[in-house]
Amino acid sequence: xxxxxxxxxxxxxxxxxxxxxxxxxxxxxxxxxxxxxxxxxxxxxxxxxxxxxxxxxxxxxxxxxxxxxxxxxxxxxxxxxxxxxxxxxxxxxxxxxxxxxxxxxxxxxxxxxxxxxxxxxxxxxxxxxxxxxxxxxxxxxxxxxxxxxxxxxxxxxxxxxxxxxxxxxxxxxxxxxxxxxxxxxxxxx
Numbered sequence: 265x266x267x268x269x270x271x272x273x274x275x276x277x278x279x280x281x282x283x284x285x286x287x288x289x290x291x292x293x294x295x296x297x298x299x300x301x302x303x304x305x306x307x308x309x310x311x312x313x314x315x316x317x318x319x320x321x322x323x324x325x326x327x328x329x330x331x332x333x334x335x336x337x338x339x340x341x342x343x344x345x346x347x348x349x350x351x352x353x354x355x356x357x358x359x360x361x362x363x364x365x366x367x368x369x370x371x372x373x374x375x376x377x378x379x380x381x382x383x384x385x386x387x388x389x390x391x392x393x394x395x396x397x398x399x400x401x402x403x404x405x406x407x408x409x410x411x412x413x414x415x416x417x418x419x420x421x422x423x424x425x426x427x428x429x430x431x432x433x434x435x436x437x438x439x440x441x442x443x444x445x446x447x448x449x450x451x452x453x
Contacts, residue, residue, distance in 0.1 A: 267385040268315070268375065268403055270395055271306070272422050273410040279419030280392060287323075287390065290412050296442035304339035311347070312384035315375070318353035320390035325361040350378060350386070352394060372401040379403065396426040399451070406450050407432065413443035 273290035274280045281287050316324065327333050328344040349364040352371055359366045367374050375398060378386060388394055388404075398404050423430075432449035439445045 266312075266379045266381065266383055267405040268379060268388070268398065269385055269406040269408060270388045270404055270422070271408045271410075272388075272390060272395075273412050274422065275412050275414045275416040275419070277415050277417065278421050279416045280390070280422040282416050282419045285319075285420070289414050289416060290410070292414065293412060293444060294442045296440050296444070299440040299442055299444055300337075302438075302440070302446075304337070304343075313348040313350060313378070313386045314344075315350045315378075315386050315388045315391065315394065316352070317391040317393040318351065318356055319393070321349070321351045321353070321356075321359065321361070321364070323390070325359075325364075329361060350374075371397055372403060375401075375403050392420060392422045392424060395422050396424065399423070399430055400427050402451070402453070404451060406435070406448060409447045409449070411445040411447060 272280050273287070275289060282289055324344065328341050333341040333344075345362050347363060349359075349361060350367055351359050351364055352367050352374070354368065356366055371394065375386075388398075395404070399407075431452040433452055434447065435450050436448040437445065
């Protein structure tokens with residue numbers, strides 16, 4: 265069975281977007297070659313798939329296929345453009361970014377189906393509307409959080425709307441010179 269992994273950045277005070285829904289705070293940190301290599305390795309490794317909600321899909325589709333993205337982060341852009349992308353939306357009627365598939369069915373049912381298919385893992389990037397219901401349904405296998413050394417003072421958490429407590433076990437940590445820390449958790453089952 266394919267694993268479903270969440271990979272998101274959060275501020276030190278727990279927000280994955282600021283009060284305006286902006287995620288750029290995650291990039292307003294000192295450059296770090298080791299973190300850039302970590303990101304490039306994640307993006308270029310394997311033939312998994314990405315899972316997006318509409319807002320994150322539109323944000324990503326507006327950046328990664330551009331020449332500016334290819335110049336700024338060539339390995340990441342190549343990986344993002346190559347990977348299969350599943351997009352859940354009630355309002356989109358089509359998706360045009362390479363290798364994208366629009367899904368309109370029941371979220372949990374569709375994700376169970378995707379997880380049961382052969383292939384490498386599926387990663388949720390951003391997409392705060394998908395994380396809470398999938399976590400509640402027991403479909404998320406791992407949560408990787410990049411802790412950004414920034415305090416936003418308000419915004420939206422990626423777990424907003426998650427019903428009840430969900431106990432997690434810390435499985436890995438990795439820190440970088442720019443102050444970012446990657447924390448990996450698995451839900452206790």
